[in-house]
Amino acid sequence: MSETSETTLAAEKSNNKLALSYEAIRRQQYELINDLLEVLPKIDGLADDRVAEVRDALFHADNPYLIVFVGPFSSGKSSLINVLLNQADLLPIGPVPTTDRISILRWGEEVQRMQSGEIYTVMHPSPILRKVSFVDTPGLESVFQNHEGITRRFLHRSDTVFLVMLAQQAMTSGNLNYLKVLREYGKNVIILLSQKDLLSAEEIETVRAYVIDQSRDLLGANPEVWAVSAREAQAAYLPDGTRDSEKWIASGVAQIEAYVDGQLGDVERMRQKLQTPLQIVESAHQAALAVVRENQSEMNRYQSIFDNIDQQMAAGQREHARTIRTATEEIEQRFAEVSARGDDAITEMFRFTRAFNSLYRGFLELIGLARFARRAQGGSYTRTAFERQQVFAPISELPAIVSKLGPRIEGRDIQDTDDLVKYAQREVAALPPDVQRKVIGVLQPPQKYDRTALENARPVLSEIEDETQQFETDRLERMTRNTLVYLAGWEVLVIILGIFVLAWNPATPELPLLPFLLIIFLLGMGLLGLAFMPLRGRAIANAYQKRIDGLKNRYTEAVTQAANAQIRNGMQVRREAVAPLTRLIEAQTTLQTEQLNQLRAIEGDIVKVEAELAKLGRANRLGL
DSSP: OOHHHHHHHHHHHHHHHHHHHHHHHHHHHHHHHHHHHHHGGGSTTOOHHHHHHHHHHHHHHHOOEEEEEEOSTTSSHHHHHHHHTTOTTSSOOOSSOOOOSEEEEEEOSSOEEEEETTEEEEEEOOGGGGTEEEEEOOOHHHHHHHSHHHHHHHHHHOSEEEEEEEGGGTTOHHHHHHHHHHHHTTOEEEEEEEOGGGSOHHHHHHHHHHHHHHIIIIISOOOEEEEOOHHHHHHTBOTTSOBOHHHHHHTSHHHHHHHHHHOOOOHHHHHHHSHHHHHHHHHHHHHHHHHHHHHHHHHHHHHHHHHHHHHHHHHHHHHHHHHHHHHHHHHHHHHHHHHHHHHHHHHHHTOGGGHHHHHHHHHHHHHTOHHHHHHHTTSOHHHHHHHHHTTTGGGGGHHHHHHHHHHHHHHHHHHHHHHHHHHHHHHHHHSOHHHHTTOOSOOOOOSSOOOHHHHHHHHHHHHHHHIIIIIHHHHHHHHHHHHHHHHHHHHHHHHHHHHHHHHHOOOOSSOTTHHHHHHHHHHHHHHHHHHHHHHHHHHHHHHHHHHHHHHHHHHHHHHHHHHHHHHHHHHHHHHHHTHHHHHHHHHHHHHHHHHHHHHHHHHHHHHHHHHHHHHHHHHHHHHO
């Protein structure tokens, strides 16, 4: 292999390597710019021109394909561009020559028209212009007369040329000459047969075959020939801006769109644009980072709003806890009174001084006549004693205590909710307008208040109240009657033994006092039985107090659970009333944290792209 061939081969390898490297960097840069554009529009306070700059950088980074439309006057070039962009009047159309200038259509955030000499630039936010730039030229009759220099420059820079001709006038001698001239530029030429809707499907196929045959026979060319209809394509657009895919495909214009999607960027032009977009990205990134950090400082104030709301709600809960504690203390006091009065009643019933009366009642129980005595005394020893002491009078006060608890909790909830809403409204009014617009919902107190928690507890509480009064007296009555029976039985046994001793007369000369001693012993046993009564009364009183303590605990627990349920409802009411503000604060905090993390990740990507560009620059100096 000659030295020249080796040099050429090495140069080709270097160029290929350079092209691949540039393409890899371009992809990285494109992703980098897209990542940044995901973040920038969401950053509050960032200047709009920063986003516009980065979008422009994206245009450069994407390196759109350049397609030039050429053809006779009124062949449909402008109509096809208009329909591709879904803008019926973006470029002027009409039955007489309307395009007497060259127009470049590029992507922009909004429609803008600029003129520089004989060239008009139209910026438009159509998605297809992110991938390709269109050039609309005058009719070919004037291209090489009035615009030859400019047209040559565009034809030279174009990646594809669409030669547009009317389907009814396809491959005239003029069109054949145009195709011949365009082929001399060495460009990829695709023939578009416009207004196909004016011909039948069979006629279109005949015309298409004719154009292909003429191109091959007369020019030795074999261009692609597509039949298209701007009118059918426009009819494919629906009122909501979407398209009927079947009609769009049938119009033939879908082939143009598909062709654009399949083209790749020009590495050489990307080479010239890589550094500029990166500089734009770096500048916008630094500006965005500064704004986000400033916003985070502002969010500290917003967080204090959140904290204030939490503190006010915590204060409300503490106040509720005091209210419940006060109510339970009153309830416990009432049960303590019930316990003390019951203790007094039981003590009175089993007092030693009443032992003979108790013994009498016990004898009546033994012989079955007690029911008559009880009936004369009101039917129950215990109930009569408890009524004298008004033992259960405090129980009747419990419903009133519980009834006051609900309104106290409700009143506090309503007042706190109103205060929180007013506070939140003031804070929202103080927010920047762009942040205020993000508040979703209305700050207002609820229209109704849920009182069911304490209301639903009423049956359970009533059951405990009834159990305290009815069950306890019945239980104590049984215990009392059993005690009286035992006492009477014991005393009867002592009397029987005394009679037996007297009848037996166990006196002897050695023990003349034995009968007397036995009688004394039996009398002592009888007195011991009577002395047992207060002890038994004390045991019954202790059991009664334990039982009352258990009922008190059940009662206070039921009240506390119901009150806490009502308090939870009240806390939920507070949260819902100010939820639009708290949601905003939480969302903004999360959003800004995410933005900061995204910007830090993008910063790392920028460093990587810069490193790749630096290596690419060194390779360029060494090898190219």
